Amino acid sequence: MAHEPGAPLRVALLGCGVVGSAVARMLVEQADDLAARAGARLEIVGIAVRRPQRPRPDVPVDPALFTADAEELVTRADVVIEVIGGIDPARALILRAMEHGASVVSANKALLAEDGPTLYDTAARYGVDLYYEAAVAGAIPILRPIQESLAGDHVRKVMGIVNGTTNFVLDAMDVSGAGFAETVAQAQALGYAEADPTADIEGFDAAAKAAILASLAFHTRVSAADVHREGITEVTAADIRAARENDCVVKLLAICERVTADGTDAVSVRVHPAMVPRSHPLASVREAFNAVFVESAAAGELMFYGRGAGGDPTASAVLGDVVAVARHRVAGGRGPGESAYADLPVVDMGQAVTRYHISLDVADRPGVLAQVAAAFADHGVSIETVRQQAVAGEGERAKLIVVTHRASDAALSATVSALGSLDAVDDVASVMRVEGA
Structure with missing residues (x-):
């Protein structure tokens, strides 16, 4: 017209x-x-x-x-x-x-x-x-930089904090040591969370945003249904303390990656809480702010930071x-339309590869560490570090902290199932992915 x-x-x-x-x-x-x-x-x-x-x-x-x-x-x-x-x-x-x-x-x-x-x-x-x-x-200007400024480049990964409510909650838990419910109530009182915060804390909001980012970055149609989604409702104060002990913070991340699956290019898109080393730029994103970290072949690493919500x-x-x-x-003329020429397959979560932090409640006796290590080895998951802590007041019980090298989510899930069946393991207390390391 x-x-x-x-x-x-x-x-x-x-x-x-x-x-x-x-x-x-x-x-x-x-x-x-x-x-x-x-x-x-x-x-x-x-x-x-x-x-x-x-x-x-x-x-x-x-x-x-x-x-x-x-x-x-x-x-x-x-x-x-x-x-x-x-x-x-x-x-x-x-x-x-x-x-x-x-x-x-x-x-x-x-x-x-x-x-x-x-x-x-x-x-x-x-x-x-x-x-x-x-x-x-x-x-934050992120879509047009991906769609236009990086149009001549090859985007490999987009990883970001794209929900201010969850970032406020997790940041408050890290700073104060408070529990999840208490910090959600605080976020609601300050206007950072809705009366019904489900869309935020269960990851639906971040998953929709991840689908948009992946579609633009990888020239492939990605819908919210393609995104693996986990919220932050299961994150405990103990998880936050464990992250701090490893010089990390916990963030809800939207992660979009170009990967190789069965010898062909593919896309992995997921939203879940993860430990992030404090040395990584995303770890310093506080309160209700957002940030998106982009890795591309020619431009290298870029980060976009600012207020992610508000009028x-x-x-x-x-x-x-x-x-x-x-x-x-x-x-006259039009801006860029949809670019879906790559038409890459979207892989399921089982093929996503990252590191893991696993906390186990175990019997404190000889041979337990060997059984645990064998469960990891049997499923092809390599252990990076192991740390054992005595449980106060329980002389025969201990806490075993295992950090792995990069492994597929499917292999890690099989390992966790095997660990849960061991007589020496009372409980797999927590499993958290480690990103940005």
């Missing part, structure tokens, strides 16, 4: 919560600067909300712009900003907007991870843009996308 020189670009906003309010305010307050950068004024023609009559004093727009008729609103816009989240009605509204010639800027990681190909295909069919920088790490930080990423798609409307 050609843009008439001098005419404003009509902007429709879907949603006016924390992020939507910040987007609307910044569109008004920075109108002159945004017009200079985009090449045309950005005019809000409507804001779709459930309750249009509710007072919104923090949003400096004409109250008449609020509407409950989102379906009608998207048909009269040049750019549609979607910040309502979820799958439906967001998907139907985005598709309808594209069919009527509007470019779309979205922060909807769940929808992009579930049905990104449909959105890309529809955007291509109608010659419009689909941008979603804010969907993964708030204010203003996320709105910053949204408006960066709005300016980009507005420029295309003014000058």
Whole structure:
């Protein structure tokens, strides 16, 4: 759709919560600067909300712009900003907007991870843009650097902290020594966690973001269903102490790797808690901040760090996308579409390779270490270090700490099963992966 020189670009906003309010305010307050950068004024023609009559004093727009008729609103816009989240009605509204010639800027990681190909295909069919920088790490520019700045490079691995709630919880546990439930309650009191924090602490949020990152980094369609997911609900204060004793911290990581499986290139995508050495850049990411670590063949190691959530930080990423798609409307042309030419298979978790920290409760008698070592050897898992600690008040019991060399998850799982069947092993107290070492 050609843009008439001098005419404003009509902007429709879907949603006016924390992020939507910040987007609307910044569109008004920075109108002159945004017009200079985009090449045309950005005019809000409507804001779709459930309750249009509710007072919104923090949003400096004409109250008449609020509407409950989102379906009608998207048909009269040049750019549609979607910040309502979820799958439906967001998907139907985005598709309808594209069919009527509007470019779309979205922060909807769940929808992009579930049905990104449909959105890309529809955007291509109608010659419009689909941008979603804010969907993964708030204010942090990570998607466009992977998609555009590293387009001439070969990305090998993307590993990051992409959920601020879980990072706050794990960081607080490390600093204070408090338990999981206590720190989740603290995060809720401070506004870092929702009343129902399931999507965050069970890893669903991070898994959606990992799917988006892997799709862009490896030119392969990866959905949230392809991502191995573990949350942080099983992380205990004892795990945090064990990490500290090994000069590590525990982080919930999204890990996307290009791997070799059965002699062919493939992709491994997983989300789980892991011990990270304090010497690694990701270990220093505190509180609710996010960071993404990228390894590529030519550029080497890159790290992107900043605020991963919140109204203003996320709105910053949204408006960066709005300016980009507005420029295309003014000058003609489109931004990059989906790149899925590699079409690599996504391997299951059993083929993922990393190191492990295993804590065993064992009998303190001769021959136990030999039995444990044999269980590891029988399944092809090489031991790096072993440390035994006496259990206070229990003269015949001990704690055995084993750190392995790199091994497949399948081999480690078989080893743990074998350990659990040994008479000398009372309990496999914890198993945690070690990353970044």
